[in-house]
Amino acid sequence: MIAALRRADLGPVEIGLLVFVGGGLLVQVLRPSRVAQVVALSSGAAAHPGLVVSGVVVGVAASVFAISSRWGPVRVDPADLRWRLAGPADRSTVLRRRAVTVLGVALAAGAAVGGLTATLVPELAVVAVGGAAAGAAPGYVLAYLRQRRRDRRHGTTPPRASSLSPGNLHRKTFAPRDGYSGALGLALTMLDVSWLEEARVTRWQRARVRAGGRSLPGGAASALMRVDLRRLLRHPDALVRWSVSVAAGVGAAVLLDFRHAETVVAVLAVYCAGCSVSGGLRVSVRSAALRRATGLSDRFVYGCHALIPVLGTLAAAAVVLPWWSLSPVAAVILAAGTAVAVLRRGLRPELRYDGPVTADPMTGSAVNLQLFFAQIRGLGALAVTLLVAGAF
Structure with missing residues (x-):
């Protein structure tokens, strides 16, 4: 988001002003007293706020794992692979930077979910924000380990089990030609998530194309x-x-x-x-x-x-x-x-x-x-x- 604002010729001062003013308005709107006028915990959930926060943390971890596994925790565009990472230089630095960026986004998203939860349980605000942010980390780590396990089918010489560097991943793992990168860019530009659905269907069809078919009697x-x-x-x-x-x-x-x-x-x-x-x-x-x-x-x-x-x-x-x-x-x-x-x-x-x-x-x-x-x-x-x- 910051990079997109910088590309729109907005300097650090304008970006800082937008962040602080937007954050201030968001804090004023999502004050616990205001939120309580619209929605609050039910009587049963209010009696066990710790269980509510724990459920949110588990949900954040499961969501990060599912989304990261679907898209790939370490991913670059095919164009970046061809023009930036196809040379003899080590690509570990670039891939490690991408992994850290995605992890930071996951932590920020978890903290945002925890902040929304804190408006319902203000007495556990610190626990909710910190726990939800921390819950994103194990979900991302598990998704990365799953990506490494899948990577073994592409590489000719599997990396050592003790090596966790993203530079050991195969290009078909961190830069798959599944159309998701372009679909995500179109979804963000056009504000239409149907591009992601079309990319998913197209990917499935290409992977499972078959000749002929079976008749359907009746x-x-x-x-x-x-x-x-x-x-x-x-x-x-x-x-x-x-x-x-x-x-x-x-x-x-x-x-x-x-x-x-x-x-x-x-x-x-x-x-x-x-x-x-x-x-x-x-x-x-x-x-x-x-x-x-x-x-x-x-x-x-x-x-x-x-x-x-x-x-x-x-x-x-x-x-x-x-x-x-x-x-x-x-x-x-x-x-x-x-x-x-x-x-x-x-x-x-x-x-x-x-x-x-x-x-x-x-x-x-x-x-x-x-x-x-x-x-x-x-x-x-x-x-x-x-x-x-x-x-x-």
Whole structure:
């Protein structure tokens, strides 16, 4: 972030001013007295604040391990490998600097999570911040050891077991050509995380491409639904994200007591769970080759492919919503409306960053309306659902 600000021609004084002013505003907004007006620990969790802090530390360690293992704790761009690290010089210094940078980011993220926890348990603020920051370290170390173990399959002469230097890693380990580096840059630039999802799917397809396929006996509806189920089982991380979203919704209801907008939290958990199992919906529904091959109507194909996202959303709602103090009518409305929002999100068109730009005569700002409406598709239906359910 600091490097990005420096590239924007901001000097140390401007950067320091932004950091101190932003930090001061953040401290004022997240004061424990202000946070307590919106959310507080439930009576059961407030009786055991130490367990809450311990759970946060364990969660930080597990999250850092999972994310670092997925992306690689030591990683450089393929371009850096070609132009900076392909020579005869030792690359240990550059890779060690990258490892320290990622570790610092993990520690800072853990400290930020601990700071948010400290707003709920101010009496254990120091323990929460320090413990969450320290919990990121073992998660990163375990991810690095896992990366070294995987590295043995690439190297011709495995390094000594006592050598932990990143310079011993193979280039296929610390600079894989999986498209994640470019996707992360696009996600940060465009503020659209769908680039990461597309890179993940592309990586999976390249690693598991096969010739031919097996036939699916049975009716058309049964074949289409089994294809969707097979695609879902190929990506177990979708089921993991569904489980995490459901666990977050239940955990928030058990551990936290919301003074305002508790319905929004419950619906967002169900919405995230439904979106996690709706991957590939747009491509499947709009496949012209599939319609020509089967001779089925668009509505029939859409109904078959929409079954798994709808069932995933309704299953998440059946698990999450009973933990919140909602009336039966409001729960039904929220479940149905969230399913519609998930379908609309899964069917949103491709994001056109080169679409026509409209200038606002009042402010003079430029707005890409096609991009804007595509990005908020599904969220509008979610907002309408919350408004309607609020009447009950």
